[in-house]
Amino acid sequence: MNGLTFPTYRGRMEYVCLGCGKRYPIDELLYTCPDCGGVFLLENIDFDALEKHDGAYWRELFDARAASRSTALRGIFRYYELMAPVLEEQDIVYLGEGLTPVVEAAPALRESVGMSFAYKNDGQNPSASFKDRGMACAFSYLKALTRKHGWDEVLTVCASTGDTSAAAALYASYVGAPLKSVVLLPHGKVTPQQLSQPLGSGATVLELPGVFDDCMKVVELLAEQYRVALLNSKNSWRILGQESYAYETAQWYGWNVGNLCLFVPIGNAGNITAIMSGMLKLHRLGVIDRLPRVFGVQSEHADPVYRYYAADPASRRWEPVKVRPSVAQAAMIGNPVSFPRVARLVERYTEVRGADAFQVVEVTEQQIMDAMIRANRHGHIACTQGGECLAGLLRAVELGLVNGKEHAVLDATAHSLKFAGFQDMYFSDTFPPEYGVAPDPALANRPELLLEPSVRAAQDDAAYTKTAAEVIVKRLGLKKKQ
Numbered sequence: 480m481n482g483l484t485f486p487t488y489r490g491r492m493e494y495v496c497l498g499c500g501k502r503y504p505i506d507e508l509l510y511t512c513p514d515c516g517g518v519f520l521l522e523n524i525d526f527d528a529l530e531k532h533d534g535a536y537w538r539e540l541f542d543a544r545a546a547s548r549s550t551a552l553r554g555i556f557r558y559y560e561l562m563a564p565v566l567e568e569q570d571i572v573y574l575g576e577g578l579t580p581v582v583e584a585a586p587a588l589r590e591s592v593g594m595s596f597a598y599k600n601d602g603q604n605p606s607a608s609f610k611d612r613g614m615a616c617a618f619s620y621l622k623a624l625t626r627k628h629g630w631d632e633v634l635t636v637c638a639s640t641g642d643t644s645a646a647a648a649l650y651a652s653y654v655g656a657p658l659k660s661v662v663l664l665p666h667g668k669v670t671p672q673q674l675s676q677p678l679g680s681g682a683t684v685l686e687l688p689g690v691f692d693d694c695m696k697v698v699e700l701l702a703e704q705y706r707v708a709l710l711n712s713k714n715s716w717r718i719l720g721q722e723s724y725a726y727e728t729a730q731w732y733g734w735n736v737g738n739l740c741l742f743v744p745i746g747n748a749g750n751i752t753a754i755m756s757g758m759l760k761l762h763r764l765g766v767i768d769r770l771p772r773v774f775g776v777q778s779e780h781a782d783p784v785y786r787y788y789a790a791d792p793a794s795r796r797w798e799p800v801k802v803r804p805s806v807a808q809a810a811m812i813g814n815p816v817s818f819p820r821v822a823r824l825v826e827r828y829t830e831v832r833g834a835d836a837f838q839v840v841e842v843t844e845q846q847i848m849d850a851m852i853r854a855n856r857h858g859h860i861a862c863t864q865g866g867e868c869l870a871g872l873l874r875a876v877e878l879g880l881v882n883g884k885e886h887a888v889l890d891a892t893a894h895s896l897k898f899a900g901f902q903d904m905y906f907s908d909t910f911p912p913e914y915g916v917a918p919d920p921a922l923a924n925r926p927e928l929l930l931e932p933s934v935r936a937a938q939d940d941a942a943y944t945k946t947a948a949e950v951i952v953k954r955l956g957l958k959k960k961q
């Protein structure tokens with residue numbers, strides 16, 4: 480075993496249709512089953528060969544790789560054998576994604592929540608969301624494919640609630656020709672920060688009126704009939720890359736995850752799919768001996784997965800919902816592409832760990848905003864979806880779904896700065912009524928202008944420093960040094 484050099488093991492991967500079970504080779508970029516329209520998961524049919532080693536071998540190997548200086552092994556491909564072990568070292572794209580910090584909840588916050596928990600800050604990825612994990616894998620595969628076929632132009636397209644396009648545009652601009660990035664956004668439904676990202680990366684940014692679900696249908700139609708590479712959640716290479724979140728979390732906790740409760744916001748349901756899939760792989764190899772529990776969180780303004788699992792198992796029926804405006808905008812999806820993947824994985828997951836291994840909790844818009852503000856006033860950097868996770872934990876505590884001996888890990892899926900506009904609306908009490916958010920006035924935080932501009936104009940530098948200091952002393956009630 481050598482953790483420092485690029486692995487020699489190669490697997491054989493296939494797309495497996497979750498609708499009809501048919502298998503397809505990976506020498507083409509497929510999104511949905513040509514036969515039945517089902518979504519795929521990627522499977523390594525030589526996974527058995529990995530089982531020849533015991534859990535201790537893998538734990539040691541992955542730990543040893545932490546010291547590797549090879550860029551190909553520094554990010555999500557630290558777990559190469561579990562990820563996409565068909566790629567060559569030269570194909571791997573690394574922009575510093577993955578290995579994001581797990582930050583324990585600030586003591587005062589932990590006390591007030593009544594349970595120990597941590598945030599895993601996936602907003603510290605290069606484009607400031609977890610989407611980079613999936614893109615690193617999808618673009619590595621695209622690079623391999625382009626090299627093999629000698630293609631001279633590949634248009635990558637995606638519809639996005641903001642972060643997918645930011646990540647896709649970033650990776651496309653880094654790889655460069657023959658890859659070119661086009662992103663399709665619902666007009667007015669992504670934050671200014673998210674919009675600035677693909678623009679800054681030089682992508683072609685197209686907007687349409689409507690919501691994300693509308694844009695999704697358009698890119699799907701394009702991908703069906705034209706030569707483009709689709710980078711939405713239907714792209715199962717992205718799901719693979721996102722599994723790295725599970726591997727990192729397990730590694731961070733010393734591969735002891737049996738008492739963890741992972742809280743994950745659900746939008747298109749790709750992230751929660753990947754986390755369950757990743758944990759199941761670790762379990763199969765004996766790297767972990769018990770699965771962590773997984774809690775999906777949805778806003779009542781976009782809650783199809785919650786509704787499905789809240790229903791009595793006998794009468795469960797999958798039904799997309801019409802979304803209402805949500806501060807958890809990146810998860811504002813009424814017809815999640817990956818729902819069939821979730822359904823499949825939940826079955827396996829609960830088979831292994833028991834009925835309480837997977838649940839979905841629902842929270843209000845108000846609870847999401849309150850939780851985000853509360854977390855960030857304790858030194859965290861949660862986006863609205865990260866706030867949604869904390870709201871979900873509070874709800875789970877309230878419902879008695881978690882116990883004091885467990886430890887929760889909340890996915891802060893993006894950086895708080897991407898969603899600064901919602902914080903502004905909270906502080907200035909300017910939420911449009913359809914969100915249904917009334918801020919706590921005690922939390923309103925605004926800059927205070929201390930002097931009129933005319934004062935600055937009227938004084939020289941020395942006088943101005945003195946005047947300004949005096950106003951501050953008065954404002955803060957500062958006492959002179961003895």
Ligand SMILES: *Cc1c(COP(=O)(O)O)cnc(C)c1O
Nearest residue numbers: 642746747748749750809892893
């Ligand atoms: C995409 C996204 C989500 C939703 O993840 P899914 O995989 O679509 O369920 C949540 N939070 C952020 C910040 C996102 O970008």
Ligand SMILES: [Zn+2]
Nearest residue numbers: 496499512515
């Ligand atoms: Zn099929």
